[in-house]
Amino acid sequence: MLINTGVPTREQIELRLPSPERRARGPYAMVECFQEIPCNPCSTSCPFDAILPMGDINEIPAIDLDRCTGCGICAGVCPGLAIFIIDESKGDGTASVTIPYEFRPLPEKGEMVRAVNREGDVIGDAVVTRVLLSKKTKTPLVTVRVADEHVHEVRFFNLIDNKTVCDKTSSKIEEEPKTDDTACATDDDEIILCRCEGITLRTIRDLIREGYTTVDEIKRISRAGMGPCQARTCGPLIASEIARMTGQPVAEIQPSAHRAPVKPMPIEFFLGGDSE
Amino acid sequence: MMYKIDLVVIGGGPAGLMAANTAAEAGAEVLLLERDGHLGGQLVKQTHKFFGSEKQHASVRGIDISTMLGDRLDSFGDRATVWKNATAIGFYEDGVITVDHDGVYKKVKPKRVVVATGASEKFLSFPNNDLPGIYGAGAVQTMMNVYGIRPGHRVLMIGAGNIGLIVSYQLMQAGVSVAAIVEGLPKIGGYAVHAGKVRRAGVPILTSHTILRADGQESVERATIARIDRTWNAIPETERTIECDVICISVGLTPLAELLWQAGCEMRYIPALGGSVPLRNDCLETTVKGVYVAGDVTGIEEASAAMVEGHLAGLEAAASLGFKSDSYDAERKDCMEQLTALRSGPTAEKIRTGLACTACL
Numbered sequence A: 001m002l003i004n005t006g007v008p009t010r011e012q013i014e015l016r017l018p019s020p021e022r023r024a025r026g027p028y029a030m031v032e033c034f035q036e037i038p039c040n041p042c043s044t045s046c047p048f049d050a051i052l053p054m055g056d057i058n059e060i061p062a063i064d065l066d067r068c069t070g071c072g073i074c075a076g077v078c079p080g081l082a083i084f085i086i087d088e089s090k091g092d093g094t095a096s097v098t099i100p101y102e103f104r105p106l107p108e109k110g111e112m113v114r115a116v117n118r119e120g121d122v123i124g125d126a127v128v129t130r131v132l133l134s135k136k137t138k139t140p141l142v143t144v145r146v147a148d149e150h151v152h153e154v155r156f157f158n159l160i161d162n163k164t165v166c167d168k169t170s171s172k173i174e175e176e177p178k179t180d181d182t183a184c185a186t187d188d189d190e191i192i193l194c195r196c197e198g199i200t201l202r203t204i205r206d207l208i209r210e211g212y213t214t215v216d217e218i219k220r221i222s223r224a225g226m227g228p229c230q231a232r233t234c235g236p237l238i239a240s241e242i243a244r245m246t247g248q249p250v251a252e253i254q255p256s257a258h259r260a261p262v263k264p265m266p267i268e269f270f271l272g273g274d275s276e
Numbered sequence B: 001m002m003y004k005i006d007l008v009v010i011g012g013g014p015a016g017l018m019a020a021n022t023a024a025e026a027g028a029e030v031l032l033l034e035r036d037g038h039l040g041g042q043l044v045k046q047t048h049k050f051f052g053s054e055k056q057h058a059s060v061r062g063i064d065i066s067t068m069l070g071d072r073l074d075s076f077g078d079r080a081t082v083w084k085n086a087t088a089i090g091f092y093e094d095g096v097i098t099v100d101h102d103g104v105y106k107k108v109k110p111k112r113v114v115v116a117t118g119a120s121e122k123f124l125s126f127p128n129n130d131l132p133g134i135y136g137a138g139a140v141q142t143m144m145n146v147y148g149i150r151p152g153h154r155v156l157m158i159g160a161g162n163i164g165l166i167v168s169y170q171l172m173q174a175g176v177s178v179a180a181i182v183e184g185l186p187k188i189g190g191y192a193v194h195a196g197k198v199r200r201a202g203v204p205i206l207t208s209h210t211i212l213r214a215d216g217q218e219s220v221e222r223a224t225i226a227r228i229d230r231t232w233n234a235i236p237e238t239e240r241t242i243e244c245d246v247i248c249i250s251v252g253l254t255p256l257a258e259l260l261w262q263a264g265c266e267m268r269y270i271p272a273l274g275g276s277v278p279l280r281n282d283c284l285e286t287t288v289k290g291v292y293v294a295g296d297v298t299g300i301e302e303a304s305a306a307m308v309e310g311h312l313a314g315l316e317a318a319a320s321l322g323f324k325s326d327s328y329d330a331e332r333k334d335c336m337e338q339l340t341a342l343r344s345g346p347t348a349e350k351i352r353t354g355l356a357c358t359a360c361l
């Protein structure tokens, strides 16, 4: 599912595909935005009103493909980079995909690139046929030509010769589970809760066991939360540890008292003052 | 000396900038305090295009929105003063705000205050979480996009919310490889379109996984991750090691509300909004009269909602001082409608549940 993987399912894509006649007729926008989010620039930017007005800004964009000319304006505007312009009308076994591409360096017209699918896998080669820069959106639109059968798969590309954005093979993570059982053993001594004062989880747990069950008590006795960040980092962690160990809800744990100043200041500072 | 002014806005992010602009527009004298040397808050590091609708500058990059709002504030001349490198360090119950302005101690007593201090990043506890190379995602974004420093070569991202996804994408844009994005929940929390961008660039998103520990001599060299069950316990024999020199933590934000606690505002802990948030009425006024709030400090949302809240808080704070323009009613109605629209979708369900608990008065 999309919300588990970040990649739309085949069914979601197929439902969006235009009729075979429309696909043969000329370029069109594939709007791959399937979630209700508060966003609408696609519909307000289309000069042909092809992306229908949204009554509510959360609506999923709907497109009237008879009006869409494939001009690509929406693709440059969409903050989700979720719109691609597809042209399957050439009829020579190739088709083109226009991809919003915000990486440097940009490829050049005529350059060979590796065609990449929605999951980040290389599925073939592609040739760059156009690189369109826009001063207004600053999102370059790169058109690549791919084999017909790949046009609904290719949504990204990697540059050849090492200029790759992210080489998936190098980022492959070790799939083999590790059977070193020390790895999982959590040692409270190694976990620092208060980074400013170097107080470990063990110290905090020992104090809670001894009966110090408010953030302030722990602060006074251990100095946790007295450093430059003034408990912004460790305060919530200490509160949730108290909650966990005492069984109280976090909402009921007294947060540390907030007094001025919000950051440690040298005493001379307060003696200074402006005498304008 | 004690500075006296109509309105002080604390925080120069999208919420604070909108509040200051709106109040100055209405005729109030405004002082904006910003801790950093530049305005914009989180916006300065957002090099990606924003969501939302045109009214909230959708499709404009965050950094450009920040410049637009800053320029507009300049146009009010003397009516709007900006102190940069100015941290509000104390907010006393008599309404005095103390400020560290470039190392000089100043006191301000405004008639009204808008607190728009944003949020801070949450952290995780795991063994060796203090090794160099472990950062919050926001810190990594600041390093890259504000200071132009590459944090490392190969990053493991913890958290697949919008921030984790966007920062992963921006890391790749900076030429850093992202080994994987690890997410404890069974589903991706961020927008599917953001997830799609990183997936096609070759980054695996491992849901129902967590980080068990980090290891390395001097700094991070590798991380151990594992699949987890519904109770967040690691499932035996699913551990794997990931080579990486940076671990980036993006497990959420929590409202930066210290000044509101100090001022005596009634607060409530609401997990759906990221932590303790101030109770407020529909003018965004807290339980302390004259103290208004806007943006992430009211609960973690987005810049789009932060700007609209800033607009509303600025409008109301100015109106309560008698600076009420002819367009007051129309503007107020528009803000309310925009907020409702932004919060009406399924992705905002958590925010709606959270907000239902914050109404006071």
Ligand SMILES: Cc1cc2nc3c(=O)[nH]c(=O)nc-3n(C[C@H](O)[C@H](O)[C@H](O)COP(=O)(O)OP(=O)(O)OC[C@H]3O[C@@H](n4cnc5c(N)ncnc54)[C@H](O)[C@@H]3O)c2cc1C
Pocket: A262, B010, B011, B012, B013, B014, B015, B016, B033, B034, B035, B036, B039, B040, B041, B042, B043, B046, B049, B050, B051, B052, B086, B087, B088, B089, B116, B117, B118, B119, B138, B141, B162, B163, B166, B167, B256, B294, B295, B296, B297, B301, B302, B303, B304, B305, B306
């Ligand atoms: C990686 C990432 C990506 C995001 N992408 C999007 C997106 O695509 N669309 C979207 O709508 N939103 C996005 N957001 C969310 C958005 O950036 C925030 O919701 C928004 O910035 C909140 O605005 P704010 O004004 O409340 O807080 P902030 O932007 O955090 O600003 C708060 C300001 O207050 C200042 N401050 C704090 N304390 C003090 C003090 N004591 N004295 C003086 N000044 C102080 C801070 O320095 C800061 O400048 C993203 C956030 C992140 C981290």
Ligand code: SF4
Pocket: A028, A029, A045, A046, A047, A048, A049, A050, A051, A063, A067, A068, A069, A070, A071, A072, A073, A074, A075, A085
């Ligand atoms: S490609 Fe052009 S005509 Fe088609 S939907 Fe997009 S903006 Fe409208």
Ligand code: SF4
Pocket: A031, A032, A033, A039, A040, A041, A042, A043, A061, A077, A078, A079, A080, A081, A082, A083, B193
């Ligand atoms: S602009 Fe893009 S992300 Fe936003 S609704 Fe339209 S297609 Fe979806």
